[in-house]
Structures are given as structure tokens and as C-alpha cells.
Amino acid sequence: MQEPSSTRFDTRTEFATHLQACLQAAEHSLDLFDPDFAVFPLGSSDFDTLLRAFLARGGVLRLAMHSPAHIERHYPRLLRLLRDYSHLVECRVTPKALHNLTDSFCIADDRHVLRRFHSDHMRGEMAFDTPASVDIPRQRFDAIWAESRPALQPTITGL
Template identity: 55%
Template sequence: MLEPQVSQFDTHTEFAALIRQCLARACSRIQLFDPDFSRWPLGSVDVIDTLRHFLRSGTPGRLELAMHNAAHLEQHCPRFIALLTEYSHAIECRATPKNLLLLTDSFCVADGINTVRRFHAGHFRGEAAFDSAAGAVICVERFSAIWAESRPVLHSIRLTI
């Protein structure tokens, strides 16, 4: 068992680097929650490459995103939308109902042991915990509750001619 690694961050650069690190550690499941993902690097080439590698690795990966509003992903992340189309069987996006719009944190969970969490989506102050199942419990439980209340959004449509 690896020793848990916990670190604090408070800048966008640190947040983006830790998200990349968390995604790269994933083997089977990635769960993401953010009000709109506008401050996440989900449209960058290197993150899409990391997610593509994750989704086609030996163990079938599963990527789940929960959000309040999908407009940013739809309008500003064409690479992510292309990935969603390519891996529609392994990626699911859901939108939260109105009663959950008051949730303002933001987090990434990889395999239930690696987390990056901003305490408020409007700020970059947060904490990352790697190789720590105990450190991930709150985010895992929170994501499960959010997921259960949310409805599918960003459906992939693949047309064949």
C-alpha cells in the first residue's frame, strides 16, 4: 500500500496540474463534479489524450461527469464532445436538478482513492489527496448522492451514412 499524499493548492495552475495528475492515475473510474467545468482543462489536448488512454486501456474505464450547466462543455470544448461521441459507451454526463444548484464545490475522484477538491468552484483554494481511500470518502459519497439526483445531459449522437 502506498503512503497517502496530501497537498494544498490555491492557484489555477496548481489546480490544473493536480487534475492532470489525478486523471493520469485513474485505472477504472473517474467521477467529476463542477457547476460548469469552465475552469477545468477538459478541452486541452493533453487531458483529452489522458482520458482517451484511460478509456481504451486494458480495464474498461468509466468517466462520469455531474454538473449544473453543460453549456461551457458544449460551446468551448469540442475535443471533449468528440471524445464523448467516440466513447459514448464509457462516458456519461448528468445535470443536477434545481434543488442542487446551491452546491458550489468542485472535485475529481479517480478510482475512489485519488481526489482533487476545490472548496468553492469560484476559488482555487483546495486540497489534493492521492492514494488515500480515507481522504476520498467524502467526495465519493457526495458524488454518489449528486449522481442519483441528476439526469442525463450531453447525449452523444453518432450518424452513419
């Protein structure tokens, strides 16, 4: 268990470092929201390894987004992971009425949260072992999830 802490960041490198720490700390659940996940390095081999290890331990991954286009074009590793762990991963797309939401966050086990205040900027905060910091992002994610529809579902073609 980590000591409770909160750290501000404002660069892409710091964001990627905190995202990696958040993924490593996750044991049971990862809930992520971003308009398109363009700045999340989810297609890199390092993150593929972290996500596969998390899912192999029985963790559950949920991604909510406005558009899956960036993932479909640039993250083939993530698409393979979705296929390989389809029973533990779910992706959803928000309706147009929610496209005005511009924040971005990752919630791990309802204990850790990584948030960017606006998806166009790298400025944000990482809070470890601080459940109180997770409350608002958790409520936002749950509301987004409830309004969203399934996307990026793995399919088997050619049969």
C-alpha cells in the same frame, strides 16, 4: 502505487497540475463534479490524450454538472471524446434544487481525490492514495448522481 500524500493548492496552474496527476493515476473510474467545468482544462489536447488513454484501457468517466453550456461551447474535443467513447462516458445535469452546491471535485478509483472547496476559488486539496479522504466526496457524488438526469448524450444526425 504512490505514497499516500495530501497537498494544498491555491492557483489555477497548481489545480491543472493536480488534475493531470489525478487523471494519470486513474485506472478504473473517474467521477467529476463541478457546476460548469469552466476551470477544468478538459478541452485541451493534453487532457484529451490522457482521457482517451484512460478510456482505451477500459476506464469509466462520469461527469456531473449544473450546466453543460460551457462544455458545449468551449470543449469540442471533449464532445468528440463523448461520441467516441459513449459506452464508457456518462454526463448528467443536476436539478435546480441542487444548484446551491458550489464545491468541485474529481475522484479517481476511490483512492485519489482533487477538491476545490468552492467553485469560485482555486483553493483546494489533492489527496493521493488516501481512501479516507475520498469518503465524503464519494457520498456527495453518489447523491448528486442519483438526483441528476442524463445530458450531453451523443447523437447521430442526418441519417
